[in-house]
Structures are given as C-alpha cells and as structure tokens.
Amino acid sequence: MATVTDVADKSTLSEIVYSAVRTAILGGQLRPGQRLKVSDLAAEHGVSVNVVREALNRLTGEQLARAEPKIGFAVTNLSLEDLADLVAVRAAIEGTALRWAIRHGDMAWESQIVAAHYRLANTPGEPPALTNDWIRAHSDFHAQILSASGSPRMREITRSLSDSAEIYRRWSLSLAEPRRDLAREHAELVDATLARDAERAVSALTAHIEQTRNTILTNVAADAANGDGQAHKTGQRPVSRS
Amino acid sequence: MATVTDVADKSTLSEIVYSAVRTAILGGQLRPGQRLKVSDLAAEHGVSVNVVREALNRLTGEQLARAEPKIGFAVTNLSLEDLADLVAVRAAIEGTALRWAIRHGDMAWESQIVAAHYRLANTPGEPPALTNDWIRAHSDFHAQILSASGSPRMREITRSLSDSAEIYRRWSLSLAEPRRDLAREHAELVDATLARDAERAVSALTAHIEQTRNTILTNVAADAANGDGQAHKTGQRPVSRS
DNA sequence: AAGAAACAAATAATGGATTATCTCTTGCAT
C-alpha cells in the first residue's frame, strides 16, 4: 500500500485511510476475519493510530469491519449462513430495485446499460481469472442496471449488498471455478431489462445471483473434500463449519 | 446527558459515547442538520476528543451523521425527497420481510406479536403526545412483526430504515397531529399477520407506513402555512425548500 | 506430557498538546 504522503488529496487523513482499507477489504487484500492491527496500519499509511482508529470505526459503522472492545478490529467474517442470507436478500431487494428502474428508466439509462454491458463483455478477466478490471466492470454493470430506480436509499442498500457479494467472490477466488456461461447470463439480463419485461428481468437477475452462490457453495464443498492441506494453503479459513 | 463516568459498563468509552449520541439523534435531542461539536460532546461526556471522534465516525458509517472534512460532523439532514424515498423503500423492503416472516414464523413469533401489540396498545403517549415509552413500544412492535424473517441482513436493513423513520417522526413531533386511528391500523396489521394472510398484511403495513408519511407531509404543509414565526419557534428548520 | 502460573511483549484505548483551518467580529474603503 502506498503511504498517505504519496497521495495528493484534499481529504482528511482518516478518510484516505478509510478508503484505502475499504478498497483493500473489497479487493481481498484484507481477508474476512483478519485482524486489523491499528499500529501496523498506522505504520503502513504513515499516520497516527487515532487516524486509523477513526477510519476503522467508520468501516465498523458500515459493517465491513467489527470492533470488539479491548480486542480491536477485524474484517467482518464470512459464513455460509450469511452467504445464503445475502443471496436471498439481494435477489429480493435488487429485484425490487430492478422493477423500479424498469418503471422509471429512460433512454439514457438504457444506453448506459448497453455501454456497461459492452465494457463488461470486452473486459478480460472473467472468472476464473477474475481481474480487478473485470470485477470493476461487473460491479458497474449491475449498478447501472439498477441506477434508474429513482431511490437514493435503494441505491445505497444495493451498493452495500453488492460490496458484500464482492467480498464473497474474492474469497472464492482461490477456489476452482466451475464452468458457467456468465456472458449468456448477463446478456439475458440486459435483453429482458431493455425489453422492459420486469418479470423476466427479475427472474434473470435472481438466477444470476443464485448461480453465483451456487458457484461458491460448490467451491466450498470441493475445498472441504480436498482436506486440511489445501485449506491451510489458502490462508485462514473464513467459513464457519458449525 | 450523564457523563460517562456515571455509567458502570464494560464497553470502551467510544462505544458508550456512540450509543449515547445515537440515542440522542434517534430521540430528537440532537436535531437533523445540527452540528456535532467534538469538543462540546467531549466535555459533556467527560472524555477526550479522540473518543468522540471515533464515535462520530462510526455514526457516519451508519449514516446517522455526516462527516465533512475540516468542517466536522453533523446529524444527517432530513428532506421531503428523502422522506418519500424512505417510505417507498420501507414499504417495499418491509413488505418482503413481512412475507418471509409469515412464511417462516412459528407460534413463539405469533405470541411475541400479540405481546408487543398488547404493550403498544397499553402504553400511553400515542401521537400527538408521543412519549419515549410509546415510541419504544411502537418500534418494538414493528420489529417483532418482522423478526421471523429468518434473515439477519434483512433485520439489519429494516432496523436502519426504522431508525430513520423514527427521526422523521421525532422531527414532526412539534407539529400538529391530524386525527388518525393508529390503534386500528396496528390491529389490522396484527390480524392479517396472525391470519398468515401475506397480501393483506403487506397491504396493511404499506398503508400504515404511507399514512405516517402523509401525516408528516400534512404537518409540513401546515407549518409552512403558519409562516416563519413558528418555524423559528421550533428550532432549526431541517427540511430543504429547494 | 499436560495444564497452570508467571512473566514479557505486543497491542488497544485514551488523554492532552499542538497545528491548521474555519467562522465570526471588527475596521476600513467606497
């Protein structure tokens, strides 16, 4: 990580650290469950511990991190239960947002979808390679589709859910990726959305979201079958076995 | 506010301050848009500025407060646009949560609804009086109804939306309250929910939520008709007129 | 060998001082 002094910015130091740590969490450099040591982060970013604590408290408010008194901070952990919950909630809420977008969206919105889909389809790095560029294009694609919901609060909620999904995707990065026609899934979603067919669009979105979960669950099962050796190799195992 | 040293607790000081400020925001003592002066809060709570800054950063992560670099923190502001958005989002998302609860809920859940409804119906302080006890009982009532959704994330999202609604309710506290049969609205919601009639229950919930908005909007219109004199009397006017 | 206790090292949490910036007030120019 670049130290803060390398970055020309008008924000406070704590906002800079907040953004950097947030990016590191979403990007997988900071793993779910990983302890966030204030003094280490302060040294890395060249700031004092208070600045880091402020940033981590803000991430705690966003639930990307957890604060435990006297123990410190850690990246919020993953679990299979939470993944199932996330998928169900995403399908429901993003389905609603998509319906709203289809109802409210205009031509500009449609053109943004087409453009985002074009970018996604032409960005290398689709799973299992999974580059940062592809993840960003994928995120943007989904955000654009929901962007005409007309609801700032819905946008914030779906953004937060999408962030969580990204963390799960990052976590499964090191696992084998079953074959899957992502491009067809995306195209179907775009097609239904541009056709203003809410039922079909929501069905496509739901299937897409649930397929991602299935992919991760399949990977977890495969990982468990490989035994402890591989689990150790992939770092701290974030998924509860209870 | 009690100073921190008066409170016997195992939490960190910053968590104690976070809770106190959060309660003050939700309770209306800290008004929407109000500046949160770090040194004043530190003096009130008998802690250092760093502790307060940590607490305020966490509230910022939760969007109950906003941080503006070099300017400081303020309670998140209200607007008519946001109120409309909040109501639409609540109706949609709580409707989904209610459907899930009706699908998953058991006898224990039903008994909790009946109990919470009983408490609400027998707690004095219904609008326009609007006591803390009534607000708490009302909050609990709604939370219990959704509690069997089986989704921790849905619970968190609806809790956050409910908090926002409470701030809007608090803000409208000083305004006249049109007549409304709240008891009937609540009873209808309980009746439909216990009957496991999802359509009717969601319809009742939506109507209830939207009626609250209508109440607030009516109050705003009445307040505007009263002119600037009364606006000054009720303190800082939080609603944008743009 | 396993468990408990003692000790050392690392880390969390906080207070208070310092510096930078913003806000408010006063004085001057038009």
Add this chain to the structure above:
DNA sequence: ATGCAAGAGATAATCCATTATTTGTTTCTT
C-alpha cells in the same frame, strides 16, 4: 449603508505519550 479585508477566537484534525489489557512464551507443578 454596503462590501471587503484583516485579525481574533473557536474548532477540526492529528500526533505522541501513557496506561491498561491481551496475547504469547517460558517455567513450574502434577
């Protein structure tokens, strides 16, 4: 009377030292 600039006061943001607590290691006991 109005607007702008300068100065004072208030506040935001950060640093660093200190204290308390947790974690890890070593030693002792059974």
